[in-house]
Amino acid sequence: MTADRASDREPIYPIALEAVRRLDALFDVERTINGKPAAARFAVRQETSEPLMANLHAWLTSQRAMLSRNHDLAKAINYMLRRWDAFTRFLDDGRVCFTNNAAERALRCVPLGRKAWLFCGSNRGGQRAAILYTLIQTARLNNVDPQAWLADVLARIADHSAARLDELLPWNWRQPQVALAA
Numbered sequence: 678m679t680a681d682r683a684s685d686r687e688p689i690y691p692i693a694l695e696a697v698r699r700l701d702a703l704f705d706v707e708r709t710i711n712g713k714p715a716a717a718r719f720a721v722r723q724e725t726s727e728p729l730m731a732n733l734h735a736w737l738t739s740q741r742a743m744l745s746r747n748h749d750l751a752k753a754i755n756y757m758l759r760r761w762d763a764f765t766r767f768l769d770d771g772r773v774c775f776t777n778n779a780a781e782r783a784l785r786c787v788p789l790g791r792k793a794w795l796f797c798g799s800n801r802g803g804q805r806a807a808i809l810y811t812l813i814q815t816a817r818l819n820n821v822d823p824q825a826w827l828a829d830v831l832a833r834i835a836d837h838s839a840a841r842l843d844e845l846l847p848w849n850w851r852q853p854q855v856a857l858a859a
Contacts, residue, residue, distance in 0.1 A: 706721065726768060
């Protein structure tokens with residue numbers, strides 16, 4: 678690498694490195710509880726991750742106070758602190774993932790097929806396609822055959838009680854036995 682290229686790079690700030698180190702500690706905790714039941718994950722998070730998050734919040738707040746309001750790091754810290762409730766949601770429920778990596782992987786098919794879906798007909802067609810992608814991926818994440826689930830739900834929904842719509846959600850849905858008997 679030449680000296681010119683090294684000088685073109687953005688500086689790596691010690692505050693940013695420390696933030697990454699603190700976040701890595703949270704990832705370490707998550708690796709130890711990955712695949713465990715929600716109750717076990719919740720208990721470990723309350724004992725281990727919650728103090729780490731409280732320390733991270735206090736540390737970020739103190740670092741922000743020492744930076745210029747327009748500094749890039751101050752902007753990044755403000756972004757995180759404004760979304761703190763969403764960022765810490767995983768502490769309150771063992772079913773919630775620490776990251777959105779699963780959702781990102783599930784949506785990977787969308788950019789891969791973008792050229793094929795370029796002509797949805799209109800903005801509304803694009804919105805409908807996005808809704809369908811979400812429904813299909815939700816079914817897949819719940820180990821439900823999306824085609825069977827959608828066909829059954831669409832056939833039953835008109836006569837189904839609105840008070841019992843939750844029965845049709847992918848995580849509650851059971852394939853009808855009559856179809857299997859036929």
